[in-house]
Amino acid sequence: MSLSHDQLATLVPESLLSGQLIDRSGMAHLIAEFGREGMTQVAIEEWMAASPVYTGRMREALGIDGDGVEDMFKCLQLDIGAPPQFMDFRYRIVDKYHGSFVLDSCGALLDVEPMGVEYVTAMCHDIEDPTFDATAIATNRRARIRPVHRPPRMPADRTPHCEWTVTIEPDREELPLPKVTEPMLQMQAATIALSPIDPAGVDGLSDYRGPLVEDLAFGEFSTSALVRIAEETALQHQLLALGFLASVCRRADPETADNILDKQFIGIAGITAERLKASLFDGRADAETLANVLNVHPVFGPTQYTGVVAEAVGGEVRVRIPRGSAAVDDGAWMRLLVEGRLGALQAAARAVDETWVVGASESDDDAVVVTIARGEAQRESGEVAIVRFSAGSSFTFDDRGPSKALPLTVL
Numbered sequence: 001m002s003l004s005h006d007q008l009a010t011l012v013p014e015s016l017l018s019g020q021l022i023d024r025s026g027m028a029h030l031i032a033e034f035g036r037e038g039m040t041q042v043a044i045e046e047w048m049a050a051s052p053v054y055t056g057r058m059r060e061a062l063g064i065d066g067d068g069v070e071d072m073f074k075c076l077q078l079d080i081g082a083p084p085q086f087m088d089f090r091y092r093i094v095d096k097y098h099g100s101f102v103l104d105s106c107g108a109l110l111d112v113e114p115m116g117v118e119y120v121t122a123m124c125h126d127i128e129d130p131t132f133d134a135t136a137i138a139t140n141r142r143a144r145i146r147p148v149h150r151p152p153r154m155p156a157d158r159t160p161h162c163e164w165t166v167t168i169e170p171d172r173e174e175l176p177l178p179k180v181t182e183p184m185l186q187m188q189a190a191t192i193a194l195s196p197i198d199p200a201g202v203d204g205l206s207d208y209r210g211p212l213v214e215d216l217a218f219g220e221f222s223t224s225a226l227v228r229i230a231e232e233t234a235l236q237h238q239l240l241a242l243g244f245l246a247s248v249c250r251r252a253d254p255e256t257a258d259n260i261l262d263k264q265f266i267g268i269a270g271i272t273a274e275r276l277k278a279s280l281f282d283g284r285a286d287a288e289t290l291a292n293v294l295n296v297h298p299v300f301g302p303t304q305y306t307g308v309v310a311e312a313v314g315g316e317v318r319v320r321i322p323r324g325s326a327a328v329d330d331g332a333w334m335r336l337l338v339e340g341r342l343g344a345l346q347a348a349a350r351a352v353d354e355t356w357v358v359g360a361s362e363s364d365d366d367a368v369v370v371t372i373a374r375g376e377a378q379r380e381s382g383e384v385a386i387v388r389f390s391a392g393s394s395f396t397f398d399d400r401g402p403s404k405a406l407p408l409t410v411l
């Protein structure tokens with residue numbers, strides 16, 4: 001389907017938030033299998049594997065071609081690890097190579113604090129230190145992101161939740177590409193061609209070459225730019241899943257790894273479908289709406305990578321999943337679907353209406369075609385219920401008005 005400009009401007013932040021919630025979907029199952037320390041290591045490796053790749057792609061797509069802190073901050077505003085408002089980054093630029101940011105409020109922290117100090121330390125120290133640097137090197141390998149203060153919060157209600165400095169020094173040693181990133185660069189997800197942005201688009205910005213703004217107003221981008229941003233954001237989901245699977249496979253046999261990956265897939269598919277139904281389609285639940293939700297859902301896209309297409313046929317929905325897509329070849333979520341593990345499709349369908357039921361599937365050498373029809377009301381899966389514990393599952397975005405350029409702050 002073709003979304004309107006306004007729908008695309010709504011889809012992008014929803015997709016960014018969905019990407020952040022992938023970890024809320026996956027981490028509980030890692031803790032059950034590997035404990036807190038094992039979960040921490042998987043989180044480090046999945047984000048270090050994926051973020052340099054997808055950050056480089058977004059830089060190229062939107063003409064973010066500089067090597068300074070302003071360019072790095074632009075990339076963070078378009079990163080599933082830092083969804084707008086839920087992770088409320090406030091940036092400050094001192095000069096081209098020096099700046100800082102605070103999180104006025106961190107939704108991920110508020111999710112984790114009830115779990116105790118050890119889990120907060122794992123997220124805000126053990127995971128953030130290496131993964132922030134992995135993100136930074138996509139802009140400049142001499143960049144370093146270092147804490148001024150961070151949780152555990154002292155006092156317990158301290159705000160902003162954390163503060164970090166960003167420095168780039170010309171005589172500093174370059175950080176190497178993380179070893180876990182190298183296999184990701186061989187994946188088709190790293191190089192797949194997505195929809196080109198029309199530089200002559202008349203309904204908004206076609207790139208992000210101008211000044212850094214405090215809050216991106218996504219509606220100020222052109223329709224073609226929003227299409228590309230949405231596709232890149234969906235691809236960020238896929239890259240993160242690939243990094244997740246690779247890390248789990250280092251610690252578990254293939255069957256166990258696939259079981260954990262499938263649980264992650266089911267949880268995020270259900271929560272995101274629920275949010276998309278509400279934000280884009282006025283809460284409707286008919287066959288056309290279900291097909292539309294599946295077609296714009298980031299875990300089933302982008303289409304150039306996955307080939308997944310849903311179509312309303314009469315009162316049912318048929319979902320075609322090609323066997324020969326780049327996504328199946330890369331081996332993560334779409335591979336599970338063509339192997340007959342359809343729990344994620346069921347979770348997404350049930351999120352649109354509890355009476356949508358995944359039924360018969362037809363399979364040939366080219367594709368698996370799944371029919372979703374009305375049936376007996378389905379209970380919410382445990383995998384989706386786990387993600388619902390995150391405040392992100394019910395988070396509401398505010399309209400913060402037009403973009404405002406961020407001024408230079410001289411200290």
